[in-house]
Amino acid sequence: MATQIIMDLNGDTRHNFDAKDVKALLEAERRFKALTGAGFTAATRTASGEPVVTRMFDPTVEETLFFPRLVGG
Amino acid sequence: MFVTLLHDANGQLRRLLAACLHLARGFREWYLRASIREQRGLKLLREWLSQEQLARYDAHRYFEVIGCHTGKRYRICHGNGANIIELDDAALPRRGWCFVPRDPLVAADVMLAKRLPWKRTSEARWRWRTILRLDNLASQTSRDYRCRLKSRCSVILLRSSTLPCRPEFFGPFRIGAIELLESSQRRSNS
Numbered sequence: 580m581a582t583q584i585i586m587d588l589n590g591d592t593r594h595n596f597d598a599k600d601v602k603a604l605l606e607a608e609r610r611f612k613a614l615t616g617a618g619f620t621a622a623t624r625t626a627s628g629e630p631v632v633t634r635m636f637d638p639t640v641e642e643t644l645f646f647p648r649l650v651g652g
Numbered sequence: 653m654f655v656t657l658l659h660d661a662n663g664q665l666r667r668l669l670a671a672c673l674h675l676a677r678g679f680r681e682w683y684l685r686a687s688i689r690e691q692r693g694l695k696l697l698r699e700w701l702s703q704e705q706l707a708r709y710d711a712h713r714y715f716e717v718i719g720c721h722t723g724k725r726y727r728i729c730h731g732n733g734a735n736i737i738e739l740d741d742a743a744l745p746r747r748g749w750c751f752v753p754r755d756p757l758v759a760a761d762v763m764l765a766k767r768l769p770w771k772r773t774s775e776a777r778w779r780w781r782t783i784l785r786l787d788n789l790a791s792q793t794s795r796d797y798r799c800r801l802k803s804r805c806s807v808i809l810l811r812s813s814t815l816p817c818r819p820e821f822f823g824p825f826r827i828g829a830i831e832l833l834e835s836s837q838r839r840s841n842s
Contacts, residue, residue, distance in 0.1 A: 586753070586761045590692025618754065622768045630700060630768045644700065646765035647753040 581638075583610060585619070585645045598638050611636040611643070619645040693760030700764055717767050732762050 583594045594610065596603040615621055615634070622630045623640045633643070698706060705715035714729040716739070725743070729735040736749035753765050 584696065586696075586755075586757055586765065588689070588756055588758075590689040590758055590761065591696050620765075620768070624700070628702060632768065644696075644764075644768070646761070646768065647755040647757070649751045649765060650754050 581607070581641055581643075583607060583643045583645065585614065586647065604638055607638075608636045614645045618648040620648065621645050687758075690758050690760065693758035693764075697760040697764045697767075701767070705767070715763075715767070728763050728766050730759060730763065732757075732759050735763070736766060 580595050581598045583596070585592045585594070594607070596607045598604060611621065621633050622644045623633050623637065624630050624642060630644070633640075637643075697709075701709060701715060705717075709715045709730075714727050716725055716727050718725055725739045726749070727737040727739055727745075729737070733752045734748065734750045736751070737745045738747040738749060740746040751766075753762055757765070
């Protein structure tokens, strides 16, 4: 089960989906594009656990984290 | 009989005080508890930190990251803003950074967002240019420090031992205070 984690005011919101389910996968891809289009940055983890920023939706990724754009304080 | 009454009253007063104390302690624990959203944020942060970073965070409430573009080391302290310190080669604070997520988040989420490698967005590029510009100003001036407050930029470059404060991050209010200090020194010198 893959997970998309979105940081928000409540800590985070998680959306789980089955990567083998085409409908769920399409929905996840739509969410990915909507969030990144809205200014969120998506990050995944490599096999070693190191986070990397990703720009493209990858259906094989187990966990994707979305955080809001960083701006000057 | 009077002594007996006094004794009873004393006992009741003690019980009342003990009950009040118990209630006050309960209220304090309730007030100081981490909210559910903060707990969620902390859980997420802990999941995404490396072992070394996690150990450092547990011990000191900060962790360190290395910039993916510059290779510089940064210390991210617990908090929502003004919590990034650039370290020099000797791991001493060199410069403070302040950038925050556009949307309001709990402290742990903010720290995690800053821990993740971020591509320089237009805002970040703007800030970078500002830093460089301030660097140039500092190198061109005879003063050994320079600071500037901008509406969206609260960064100070420290190059001085003459300031009555240690090198650390300065929020906008402190920067404003240093600007005042600088102008007052200028007036006294003239």
